[in-house]
Amino acid sequence: MTSAMLSVIYKEEKPSAKNLSFVDVFLRARKVVKAKGFEQIPQLSSSRNIDVNQPFDLMSNKHGNKGTRYAVLIGINYTKHKQGQLSGCWNDVHNIKKYIMDVGKFKSSNMTILLDDGKATSPTRANIMKALDQLCKKVSSRMSYTYQRCMNEYIYHSLSLTYYT
Secondary structure, X not given: OHHHHHHHHOHHHOOOOOOOEHHHHHHHXXXXXXXXXXXXXXXXXXXXXXXXXXXXXXXXXOOOOOOEEEEEEEEOOOOOOOOOOOOOHHHHHHHHHHHHHHOOOOOXXXXXXXXXXXXXXXXXXXXXXXXXXXXXXXXXXOEEEEEEEEOOOOXXXXXXXXXXX
């Protein structure tokens, strides 16, 4: 789902979501997924009411380029599990990282990446909680949240908290 969404909002590595609503992005992502032969149906869920006809904005820019943006990106392929092993989560993290650096002007030094690839910091419960704790210590009450779920809650999670001074 992440690659399908990025193919809509970041076509040819250029921002392309201008004037697209959440509905537009998800309908186009559904077409991409279907064209690739997958049966999943991209869906949107939120704990808050949102106007799905408003312009799609993965990273709020209502404060302009002021402040510092931080992100915790987690990719879990479940490599130690024979059943349920996934293959695209690490790529999703790297692709989202590129997107938020290019479009959202995030700095690599302000990102924490957790992957179960044996190279990066492992996404254990303790490491995830530590990364989020460190992130919260860097920001104040004036922060903007973006929480994105791709495919399902177990595959890929991206949480970015943006601090504006």
